[in-house]
Amino acid sequence: MSSRIRSIRLDNSSINPKVLHAQYAVRGEIPVKADKYGQQIRDGHGDELPFNAILPCNIGNPQQQGLNQKPLTFWRQVAALTECPELINNAQLFPKDARDRASQLLHEIGSVGAYSHSKGVPFIRKQVADFLESRDGYSADPENIFLTAGASGGVNLLFHLLLCGEPDGVMIPIPQYPLYSASLALAGSRTVQYHLDENKGWELNIDLLEKSLSDAKSNGTETKALVIINPGNPTGAILSEENIIEIAKFAHKHELVLIADEVYQSNIYDESKPFISFKKVARDLKLDTLQLASFHSVSKGFSGECGKRGGFVEFVNFSEDLLSQATKLASISLCPPLQGQVAVDLLIRPPKEGDESYDQFSKEKDEILTNYASRSKIMADRFNKMDGVTCNNAEGAMYAFPQIRLPQKAQDAAKKEGKSPDAFYCMELLNNTGICVVPGGGFGQSPGTLHFRTTCLVPGTEDYINTIEKFHQEFMDRYRD
Numbered sequence: 001m002s003s004r005i006r007s008i009r010l011d012n013s014s015i016n017p018k019v020l021h022a023q024y025a026v027r028g029e030i031p032v033k034a035d036k037y038g039q040q041i042r043d044g045h046g047d048e049l050p051f052n053a054i055l056p057c058n059i060g061n062p063q064q065q066g067l068n069q070k071p072l073t074f075w076r077q078v079a080a081l082t083e084c085p086e087l088i089n090n091a092q093l094f095p096k097d098a099r100d101r102a103s104q105l106l107h108e109i110g111s112v113g114a115y116s117h118s119k120g121v122p123f124i125r126k127q128v129a130d131f132l133e134s135r136d137g138y139s140a141d142p143e144n145i146f147l148t149a150g151a152s153g154g155v156n157l158l159f160h161l162l163l164c165g166e167p168d169g170v171m172i173p174i175p176q177y178p179l180y181s182a183s184l185a186l187a188g189s190r191t192v193q194y195h196l197d198e199n200k201g202w203e204l205n206i207d208l209l210e211k212s213l214s215d216a217k218s219n220g221t222e223t224k225a226l227v228i229i230n231p232g233n234p235t236g237a238i239l240s241e242e243n244i245i246e247i248a249k250f251a252h253k254h255e256l257v258l259i260a261d262e263v264y265q266s267n268i269y270d271e272s273k274p275f276i277s278f279k280k281v282a283r284d285l286k287l288d289t290l291q292l293a294s295f296h297s298v299s300k301g302f303s304g305e306c307g308k309r310g311g312f313v314e315f316v317n318f319s320e321d322l323l324s325q326a327t328k329l330a331s332i333s334l335c336p337p338l339q340g341q342v343a344v345d346l347l348i349r350p351p352k353e354g355d356e357s358y359d360q361f362s363k364e365k366d367e368i369l370t371n372y373a374s375r376s377k378i379m380a381d382r383f384n385k386m387d388g389v390t391c392n393n394a395e396g397a398m399y400a401f402p403q404i405r406l407p408q409k410a411q412d413a414a415k416k417e418g419k420s421p422d423a424f425y426c427m428e429l430l431n432n433t434g435i436c437v438v439p440g441g442g443f444g445q446s447p448g449t450l451h452f453r454t455t456c457l458v459p460g461t462e463d464y465i466n467t468i469e470k471f472h473q474e475f476m477d478r479y480r481d
């Protein structure tokens with residue numbers, strides 16, 4: 001009997017259609033083109049290009065080539081010692097606190113080459129619980145904490161647990177970080193969008209939340225959760241305590257799982273708007289039935305250890321049998337990366353005053369965060385001076401998200417190329433300058449508005465902005481109506 005072998009091809013719908021439907025613009029069409037230019041330069045054919053290097057401002061990846069942020073000395077000393085325990089007694093090469101930390105971790109882990117518990121090393125999860133308790137003033141149970149492969153790993157775990165496909169939905173902000181829309185697409189579930197108000201500093205309006213939820217309900221969506229990103233990506237907005245209180249009450253009232261993405265909690269540039277966690281507010285309000293999942297990561301803050309894939313999620317008011325299902329899910333991929341788990345320990349247990357590494361660590365941390373804050377401010381100020389551009393100040397996170405108003409001729413030219421106007425603008429920016437940013441459409445934007453997102457991590461911020469400003473003026477002159 002002849003068995004027809006059907007090769008797996010894109011055009012014969014033999015792959016998962018949910019994959020085709022998922023989009024992740026942070027590494028979409030423009031970064032892909034930028035990678036090609038980068039390879040062309042590395043192959044020695046860069047002389048054909050009007051620039052001599054790619055500036056990767058599409059992603060918050062501080063240690064990436066081109067952004068070149070140095071890793072934190074203490075973190076790398078401890079990581080090196082956990083990889084090479086034979087160096088632990090080398091007092092010439094390593095300070096005592098780094099050697100002590102590595103010894104302590106290895107005592108708990110054994111070897112970083114071994115699988116750990118699927119939820120992560122219990123000792124490190126205990127440290128996370130202590131960190132949360134001192135941050136919020138409320139107890140945390142290490143059994144409710146999962147160490148994950150970045151916050152992404154935690155979000156995927158939760159969505160796997162929570163979503164049953166159609167007609168389930170999750171409320172996500174617009175603009176949002178596209179991990180959420182992409183993960184919902186892969187889960188075959190619906191996005192329930194709520195728009196942030198750009199004219200009010202990307203404020204989140206509760207009435208809008210209520211409306212988007214009731215609209216979703218009327219079209220048959222089973223809304224299960226609400227995603228809040230605070231500080232915001234791409235907006236950089238920090239929620240006020242009042243806003244957090246009303247959001248927590250909203251989620252509690254509608255029995256929505258509150259997904260608090262707080263990976264930028266250490267990236268606060270506006271002192272008048274401190275980070276306040278949803279865990280603290282939920283406990284303050286005694287919302288003892290509110291199910292909360294709070295995410296943190298070693299990729300952001302001032303460590304920028306994106307490649308280590310470290311993070312954690314704290315589940316609050318999830319029953320034991322729910323958590324055992326989550327543990328089963330986590331066990332299918334065995335365990336999160338061990339160096340990611342070591343990095344989580346370093347994230348939540350930095351050197352203390354009096355420790356040998358304290359002064360150097362503090363100096364490195366302050367320098368990085370001061371640079372981020374000043375670069376964010378310079379970018380917003382300069383964008384606001386450009387023709388047809390407005391940009392809210394980034395109060396936190398790592399990005400600027402300027403709105404661009406393009407002439408009709410530019411919009412027509414974009415249409416001719418089958419591109420959205422913001423994607424057309426960003427591709428022109430890349431082709432002319434080597435600067436890689438992400439079109440606002442990749443994050444979602446209100447109808448009739450156009451944006452792009454750039455990271456604020458660029459070392460030579462003035463030169464960077466001067467290049468964008470020159471390109472922008474030439475672009476606007478070329479397409480002026």
Ligand SMILES: Cc1ncc(COP(=O)(O)O)c(CN[C@@H]2CONC2=O)c1O
Nearest residue numbers: 059060150151152177233263297299311
């Ligand atoms: C809001 C938010 N949540 C979660 C993540 C996932 O981080 P990890 O999985 O590395 O912990 C990111 C990463 N930020 C992406 C990556 O760089 N630029 C971005 O917009 C993020 O911005």
